[in-house]
Amino acid sequence: MTPQNITVLGATGSIGVSTLDVIRRHPDRYKAFALCAHSQVDKLFAQCLEFQPRFAVLRDAALADDLAARCRQAGLTTEVRHGMAALVELASLPEVDTVMAAIVGAAGLEPTLAAARAGKRVLLANKEVLVMAGELFMHAVRAHGATLLPVDSEHNAIFQALPADFSRGLSACGVERILLTASGGPFRDTPLTDLQQVTPEQACAHPNWVMGRKISVDSATMMNKGLEVIEARWLFDAAPAMIQVVVHPQSVIHSAVQYADGSVLAQLGNPDMRTPIAYAMAWPERIAAGVEALDLFRIGRLDFFAPDCERFRCLQLAYDALAAGGTAPAILNAANEVAVAAFLEGRLPFLGIARLNEAVLAALPAGPEGSLADVLGADAEARRMAAAMVAGARFA
Template sequence: MRRVKSEPKVISILGATGSVGQSSLDIVSSSPERYRINALSAHNSVEGLAQAALSCGAEFAAIGDVRAYSKLKEFLAGSDIEIAAGEDGLLEAASRNCDIVIGSIVGAAGIRPTMAALQAGNQVALANKEALVCAGDLIMAEAKRQRLRILPVDSEHNAIFQIFDETSIEEIEEVTITASGGPFRTWPQEEIEKATAVQALKHPNWDMGAKITIDSASMMNKGLEVIEAHHLYDVPQSKFNVVVHPQSIIHGMVSYSDGSVLAHLAAPDMRTPIAHCLAWPERAAANTKRLNLVELGQMTFEAPDPVRFPCLRLALEAMGEGGNLPNIMNAANEVAVAAFLKGEIAFGGIPKLVEAVMSKMAEQGRLPVSSLDLVLELDEMARIYARELLSELTILEV
């Protein structure tokens, strides 16, 4: 049954001031007859959150950093917008009654809000891949219990979502996730290891936040995406394939036993998968960038290089081991990326630190993902080890 058009979908956006959040607000503002905003959240971008809440008529705004609460209160004084702060505020934003929660909080901080949204019975459009990387078994079990479909916002997972035939899973031979190759695709290994943050942040195709841009440059992002896709589509690791596709036009492919390969093509514009998730199970017109194959001219493909990009190898190894090792790997990577952006380690230090933490916590990594408390406990333990190892390993810049 089609949705009555006089009843707009109610949307909450977690991480409203980031790139996905801003693209989501753009989609919503261009179709006020289809969507309205209930809640918005941000980590510490107070002014951006306040401006977004006022401009879209949000009912609720939550700032993750409790120190920013008074400033948010100042910005929203005189409005009818309810405000909150800290983790409790984020969980309330996720739990408020709505049709879709867009989960675009960066990193492991998005795990609890994602779970809270599902437990409240809200549909989740997920852009926070760490929620599934770290706690995929728990998140997917809760979605199943609530009879909710997790809608994938990442362009690659959304592409697969649109071409994945769930009625013929046994006939699927391979699921291919494409990668742009990032800014260092053609660089020699020694130059990659010495790359600066300015160089790593120059992504050739996508405009993203700093964390995901660095992950793209190291190809850790692609490893995280394979783990996420494994949980979303219940496909074994042996059936996943990563292909470097510099033009970022084909976002995903599914190969079937009869020799057919279905591919999803779109211009590299995050508003396309966001618009698809917001309108699902319908489709709706959106002011997104259109693909022109004639102008494009050609598309090229190559295999990823696990030697020059060891983060991809580490992520796939963690996936193969299972348990809490992907969670531990992710925490170490978040610490390593933050250290790199601060100039504390070289780019080549990121995989070295991640591998060292994975090795040190191998025993804990074998523990099953049995509870959210355990996931977050091991996440914090991995961060502590990673910070300690920063001063022990010979990866500091000189």
């Protein structure tokens, strides 16, 4: 068989590295066509040496020149590009079959939308795309015949537990509820009075998953679960009231679907992102992912709790933004990106993240999500406001 050409957006990140590991195991099926990263030149060069992609992309010209020189010296024919235009092009070139969207945050929106508009097979890890522009993105997927496969473990689990023709409507398929599981993060039981002092290192030490720093902080605030509620709303055309968050600290059940006849179908597995990545890559087939088999005897028990929306304000804010509609989720997402970056840099306390998100969401009126320009405009305005609030130390 001819290998599928894959463009990996965010190749040097946690999802990118796991994607390349699955590609490495199946060279007959997959070829890394383009590897795209922000600024980790050493890591991207090592990946170029191993996978010999046609293209590599970095953020700016100086970084790209550095990588190009190293590639030439090593005898590689990899062409090195830089900037957003290159990401957009390499997500939509005719030779590309599949795009792994694994950039973190709003930076992934334009290339991922370009992949959908070019009718690609889009493997979506970059949930912020659906949070910011769910309606636009899903419209592009349908209008251009793209194939959208969720990589986020919960949404991948839901996709596996739904019938193949779920796009005809969840109710028509007998679906009553989506049970979106959440680990509760590292601070599920931390006394509220201790949360003010939490450090970035503590927030990034997730009990079950090893992930990039932004999503790790989002897991600690449960903003991640809020973003995932919005993601599920768009991926499965689910009414927000149908999406029930279930705290499940072991992260063995990755999510479930409850049907009208009382059946609940769930997907289980070890917490290793190579499972949903390999599923999305091979769908509708299944391939080896290098993941250890689940040992239920070793796990022994599974626990479930209702989420505490007082402790985890960010989860409630996501439902509020969904209810407000239009650009409200994009505003919340932008505020949160600024808040998380400020927290990681020591400029905002942990509890300031939720307070900042709430303040920005309350201050900016949501507009219609008419076009990409509307979304990017709301994103920019929310970032400006959030940055000013951090600088004004309103939440210190």
